[in-house]
Amino acid sequence: QPVLTQSSSASASLGSSVKLTCTLSSGHNSYIIAWHQQQPGKAPRYLMKLEGSGSYNKGSGVPDRFSGSSSGADRYLTISNLQSEDEADYYCETWDTNTHVFGTGTKVTVL
């Protein structure tokens, strides 16, 4: 079963950009993933589905500031023009037959 690795934290200034990484384990670098945002005290929210080609599809209402890209086993979430409401935990998710896996999450701090 795949394993997803994420950095524990990231920070960037208001109005700047931050790029988060989710790395798939060996043998799983073609897997599709999804990114989710969890603001403090709230339920997770689906952001996008991201393929190994770098093609992504965002969920309803997700701002244009959020984009995805891929390189090998790495899947990226880039947040541009960082806003205070982007301060949250970000999780990646993937799936296989009868199982789903979440990464450990990256906490984003807006300076």
Added chain:
Amino acid sequence: EVQLVESGGGVIRPGGSLRLSCTASGFTFDDYAMSWVRQAPGKGLEWVSGINWNGGTTGYADSVKGRFTISRDNAKNSLFLQMNSLRAEDTALYYCARQTSYGGKSETDYWGQGTLATVSS
């Protein structure tokens, strides 16, 4: 508007049982696979169990296999999680979640607000 509303959480002693429910609205329930995902206090997300559109295929995390049972009632737009032999480490906020496909091998696109299960003596 898609809505997922969980219920059934509470405080239960170790070794006890609890049944969680999720009522769905705003979409054709039996067109989608569903899952339960939990989050222990201060921790990350952990997939617990999933079920395909008609209940014919289910999956479980190793941590709950043999103790938890997922099921659904499409006539009532409802998803369930029967939790037996509960342990302290099962204490978590349990989220009901929808997959984008009927089979379940796809991403989660909607989440409920969660129901809290606390296992404590």
